[in-house]
Amino acid sequence: MFYNRWGTLRAGVKNVMLELRDITVTVTEGTEATILKDINLELEKNKIYVMTGPNGGGKSSIAKTIMGIYQPSKGKLFLDGVDITDKSITERARMGIGYAFQTPPRFKGLKVRELLTLAAGREDINEQCDLLFDVGLCAQDYLDREINASFSGGELKRIEIATLLARNLKVAVFDEPEAGIDLWSFQKLTETFAQLHEKYDLTLVIISHQERILRLADQVIVVSEGRISDITSRDNILAEIERIDSDCLCRRDCIKGEILSAECDR
Amino acid sequence: MLNAIDKRLLQEVADLHTIPQGAYNIRKNGQGVSRQTTANIDIVTKKDKPGIDVIVKPGTKGESVHIPVILSDSMSDLVYNTFEIGAEADVLVVAGCGIHNTSSNKAQHDGVHEFFVRKGAKMKYVEKHYGEGNGTGARVLNPKTVIEVEEGGSVELEMVQIKGVDQTKRDTLIRLHKNARLIVTERLLTDQEQNAESNITVELLGEDSTAQIISRSVAQDNSKQVFHLILRGYAKCRGHIQCDSIIMQNAKVSSIPEITAYHSDAELIHEAAIGKIASEQLVKLMTLGLTEEEAEAAILQGFLK
Ligand SMILES: Nc1ncnc2c1ncn2[C@@H]1O[C@H](COP(=O)(O)OP(=O)(O)OP(=O)(O)O)[C@@H](O)[C@H]1O
Numbered sequence A: 001m002f003y004n005r006w007g008t009l010r011a012g013v014k015n016v017m018l019e020l021r022d023i024t025v026t027v028t029e030g031t032e033a034t035i036l037k038d039i040n041l042e043l044e045k046n047k048i049y050v051m052t053g054p055n056g057g058g059k060s061s062i063a064k065t066i067m068g069i070y071q072p073s074k075g076k077l078f079l080d081g082v083d084i085t086d087k088s089i090t091e092r093a094r095m096g097i098g099y100a101f102q103t104p105p106r107f108k109g110l111k112v113r114e115l116l117t118l119a120a121g122r123e124d125i126n127e128q129c130d131l132l133f134d135v136g137l138c139a140q141d142y143l144d145r146e147i148n149a150s151f152s153g154g155e156l157k158r159i160e161i162a163t164l165l166a167r168n169l170k171v172a173v174f175d176e177p178e179a180g181i182d183l184w185s186f187q188k189l190t191e192t193f194a195q196l197h198e199k200y201d202l203t204l205v206i207i208s209h210q211e212r213i214l215r216l217a218d219q220v221i222v223v224s225e226g227r228i229s230d231i232t233s234r235d236n237i238l239a240e241i242e243r244i245d246s247d248c249l250c251r252r253d254c255i256k257g258e259i260l261s262a263e264c265d266r
Numbered sequence B: 001m002l003n004a005i006d007k008r009l010l011q012e013v014a015d016l017h018t019i020p021q022g023a024y025n026i027r028k029n030g031q032g033v034s035r036q037t038t039a040n041i042d043i044v045t046k047k048d049k050p051g052i053d054v055i056v057k058p059g060t061k062g063e064s065v066h067i068p069v070i071l072s073d074s075m076s077d078l079v080y081n082t083f084e085i086g087a088e089a090d091v092l093v094v095a096g097c098g099i100h101n102t103s104s105n106k107a108q109h110d111g112v113h114e115f116f117v118r119k120g121a122k123m124k125y126v127e128k129h130y131g132e133g134n135g136t137g138a139r140v141l142n143p144k145t146v147i148e149v150e151e152g153g154s155v156e157l158e159m160v161q162i163k164g165v166d167q168t169k170r171d172t173l174i175r176l177h178k179n180a181r182l183i184v185t186e187r188l189l190t191d192q193e194q195n196a197e198s199n200i201t202v203e204l205l206g207e208d209s210t211a212q213i214i215s216r217s218v219a220q221d222n223s224k225q226v227f228h229l230i231l232r233g234y235a236k237c238r239g240h241i242q243c244d245s246i247i248m249q250n251a252k253v254s255s256i257p258e259i260t261a262y263h264s265d266a267e268l269i270h271e272a273a274i275g276k277i278a279s280e281q282l283v284k285l286m287t288l289g290l291t292e293e294e295a296e297a298a299i300l301q302g303f304l305k
């Protein structure tokens, strides 16, 4: 602990928690396709990374590779200096890696209470109430509900987030946590992430397209076409968004006028 | 009279840790071994054939009857039980059969249960089947249940068979009169070479009668399951069947639905699904630190609960 603190204080010395080295992932379902190419990433302790980029760029695939759901055909992964390339999903979970799915599964028969118990490794009702509160759900209404088809998309996402909050993690990856979460709850969600970051010494990776989530980032990782196309500061990205916004004022006018035009020459 | 094996069987089929409260009749190896009646619930041995009559007085509230059957020898036992649930009564009936077979011969229990649920009466009927013992002799259970629910009556039927029974053919017929309500929950797990067949027919005879059947099963190894779940609507009524099976290894499951309306105001729905455990569910639980086996067990346990 002391070393870590001291380490981070020393200028120029990186305190890496998770490293992806030359990772290539090829999937063979149906036709063979390389979905990630030569990914190199060093994620430090105690930092928030926001991963963004176009749809189909490879963000979820990187997250699944970190979790062990996808196996790289080339390259290695290290957690706190330990080679975890050959570790299973279960082993990685037990070592402190967590992943909140972009599209969480539903469970016929499993109640919220039971899933949170599995996640935390213990049944503590007070803790579970706090967790649900953190994701903006009223414990009374949800603890005994089955996580089945009756759950709305947003409710399902909140439960999914809670399953990670329940665990003591070194690396937590949230895949578009804000998707389906209403505007009113959004603030609470960003606060929850900020608190998580403050409370624990963890590496937080949030896959998101939201400006308000980008604002939490220490660094922004841009992924497109299966590669890391940029790693930059939050301010750079925000400036770029600003620029795109003003660039496309004319296009916005077109949309207002109900004519969608891709031509924007300004 | 009851040894350690008997006590365990009783616990499995009737959740009995001690001698139950209220009325009971315990049948072991084809003979009644212990019985208790109450002021409101009488139990009488049938004269013409093996079995008992259970008579619940009208208006009896909050009482229970336990009628477990246990077999610890290889033998064939056939029993006829009749239940009279008096008007406006509200009772719990727990039946169930446990077999402990260590021999190489077949142990079989066939029970015919007939219920008359009178006007406005409420009954919850729980039937559990359980088999154990390392003998090669088959453990066979063939229950037949007929329930007549009179006007305004309400029946909740819970049928559970988790492992250990090699062969089972379950026939259930329920007739619902005016304003009668029915909820059936069925839970079935078969493994190895086991065979199970469940035939449930519900006749919605009276106006505004409602029926809901929720059947969930897991078929493992080389086991086979067949479900014939049938709703027949003869009046303005509502009925819903949900039949869900998880299939694993080389098991075989057939779900054969039938809904028939004899009245234009009958609303009947049948939903049936068979599939393996969704891999996303397994993966999700593994990302929480469970092994694949633990994840599978947690999913099956939740599903069959
Ligand atoms: N198991 C798979 N089999 C085949 N193709 C896959 C598989 N997983 C991902 N892909 C492909 O890899 C590419 C990257 O997918 P990924 O889900 O990682 O994108 P993403 O950046 O998360 O996109 P989004 O913003 O839409 O969530 C896509 O073209 C996708 O179709």
Ligand SMILES: [Mg+2]
Pocket (backbone or CB within 6 Å): A059, A060, A061, A102, A175
């Ligand atoms: Mg994605």
